Amino acid sequence: MTFRFEVLHSSKISKARVGRIYTPHGTIDTPNFVAVGTNGTLKSLDSTLVDEIGLQLMFCNTYHLMLQPGTEIVRQAGGLHSFINRKQPLITDSGGFQVFSLAYGSVHDELKSRGVKKNDGCVMKITEEGVLFRSYRDGSKFLLTPESSIRAQKDLGADIIIPLDELPPYHIERETLQKSLARTHRWEKRSLDEHLKNPQNQAMYAVIHGGIDPLFRKESCETLTAHPFDGFAIGGSVGKNRTELREMVAYTRDFLPPEKPNHLLGIGDIPSLNDLVPLGIDTFDSSYPTRAARHGLLLTKQGGVKIDQMVHRSIFQPIEADCLCPTCQRYSISYLHHLFKARELTAFTLATIHNLYFMVKLMERFRLSILEDRI
């Protein structure tokens, strides 16, 4: 099946919409949550468990897969779907985000360090050609260009791929940001050209940049929507708090073509979903629910449950009485508490299953609310 998007319903009371993305490996109902499986696995889960949860789209990181096992190995294996044994859709990024974020740190790190690079050794040189960096694994040098990123993503063969962009730090001079934005636009165009030489039935989402500057965001939308990208992701620094984020997304969203799917990169915590689904964002990727699971934070409709607290020691009920996830169907809060206290690896698996299933069901509820014009 070729990539296609359709809007099934637009809310009467907000910009929220319910849609469906068709890909060669199946459909993705939107709005939806995209789980992050950096190295080609959702941490502590195998693909059978992921299937069981009903997760429609999984995000893998080209940067990590380039360094280990190398995209050539994945190509030889028949592509990422075959390598990791996933039947359903996959999305990969360009590698740029990791190269730059390993250099600058997250916005949060940066807000503390005021833009001091946390690891200068990673990014060695940024030129018009691309970015030269050292592997975090063994220090070997890699040159990541728009063309090499796309060739890597051709090896991986995900259903949706992303052009190379530059990720400028949150704290940046306006003029520097403008130069970075222009280069990002050139890199994205080169990425698209490389992709279109051999589309391989993949779709490409452009990445809208511009930091928190409305004029730049508008310019980025106008520049990138002029090219035949299949969808649009919102990337770059999206604000230092939820208010900035909401305003920036609301503003940017209006310059994106409604007939194409959009994606918000790297954000998918529950408060942000509540804020941003009404703005018409279609997909969100985040490692939040899986990372929270490994830290013993279990998601429920009443909020997060810190499973290692002693109050859970003798509660012989599932995390949520009405949850149909494999964990809740089989195990009690008391057993999960015990596994975390005993530092058993099984704890991570069972908590991750629950949290991802929670996200799947949360997004179902969002879609239902939109269909009923309650969002």
Added chain:
Amino acid sequence: MTFRFEVLHSSKISKARVGRIYTPHGTIDTPNFVAVGTNGTLKSLDSTLVDEIGLQLMFCNTYHLMLQPGTEIVRQAGGLHSFINRKQPLITDSGGFQVFSLAYGSVHDELKSRGVKKNDGCVMKITEEGVLFRSYRDGSKFLLTPESSIRAQKDLGADIIIPLDELPPYHIERETLQKSLARTHRWEKRSLDEHLKNPQNQAMYAVIHGGIDPLFRKESCETLTAHPFDGFAIGGSVGKNRTELREMVAYTRDFLPPEKPNHLLGIGDIPSLNDLVPLGIDTFDSSYPTRAARHGLLLTKQGGVKIDQMVHRSIFQPIEADCLCPTCQRYSISYLHHLFKARELTAFTLATIHNLYFMVKLMERFRLSILEDRI
């Protein structure tokens, strides 16, 4: 179903035999391998995966469960089967082995340290009443007596339980060993008495001691087989190498009643199985295959495969072509290699599944060979 054992076939060329142990939670074909799930989970697997592998008996450690979550919690949960959601048979030990082995270290540690206690702080006092020790978790004091061990094992409710014994170090004066043996026999009798007050449909296996002294082993068999134990486990120091082990087991085995099942405590590596199945040992527990899996050693009929070696980087076949385990059915050597290199938790799960399934199938082959009088 009440505990019962039957011998289905005795080999014409060795003392090996094929039998069946019936328990309230199902049958165990013998000879068989017993996987160790110390804290009530096979490390990195949930009970569904364990069921899928076909593992008939799982060993949990009373010592660990006493300290976390506490056997009272497990009792409130309806027993260990219910707490961990296992439908099939379970065996628990007395807690004594861990108390003493944490004090003395393994035979291997001891051979290096020549019997110097590695952690004197653990065992505080051994008296006729029992052993006073400090929790490895929080330093709190526990008194483990034959009666308290059995009450703990009543809370856990495993199908097979084990009386409290003293585990003397490998390096010990003959006279000290003799005194320890006599006390172990008194403790086991007290354990049996406590058990028989409230059998709860559980079976109890005595533990034969006597170190590597044939006369003491014989005496231990004669003393303990005089009591109505349901089976007999061989415990204590079983030798510093495979020759000593084989001689001691061969010798001891002849003094055990053939109509009752026997078990070898803590040994289940493949060379030992090859040596000891022909001697008529019925069950073996060992953490070897699960620990090996977490260290990236995958078991095959051609020997162990060190999965992180670079030679496995681009082998797109399963670990064993004819293996029907969930891992081999779904993933290649290349992917497993990648998961280990990327230090992904999923690696442990997939490797553990394969190794346990390998053991299940290995034991099936042993049983078939015995039935055909080839062992």
